[in-house]
Amino acid sequence: MPTIVALLFALLVMHLALNVHVTRLVLASGFYEPNQKRVQLAIVWLLPIVGLILVWVFLRFERPRAHVEYDHGDDDVPESVFAEKSSGENSMNEASLPEVAGHD
Incomplete structure (x- = not known):
């Protein structure tokens, strides 16, 4: 009998704590x-x-959800990756691209 009372008391305390929360x-x-x-x-x-x-x-469904905005900046990428060649051309040019069949 005392274990049942202790269990009921624990459930009551837990319920009250959740209500307060x-x-x-x-x-x-x-x-x-x-x-x-x-x-x-x-x-x-x-x-x-x-x-x-x-x-x-x-509360869980109607609370505004946190919106994570990503910074698409290039802060963590070295500038040399985006730097153009000294001649002013990009590293990819038409001559280096493979031809696609059926493409004019």
Whole structure:
């Protein structure tokens, strides 16, 4: 019997910790208006497990995703790779390209 009580107590503590975590996420979210936040907090605390999962899923999908922008600059490539030959021609010219069959 004591192990069941300890297990139920651990589940209750875990549930409360998750509720607090999701509550903090909702309050910190800049995506929702105050009335929406109140409704979501009511759902979290009044619907024991289902409310917690629903609000957490909404937060995950409606939160703006981080957009990674890549710098397409040539900062890490040595200039000599892009430097033209001293005669002003590129390293690839028409004479060095293979002919394609059927091409005029």
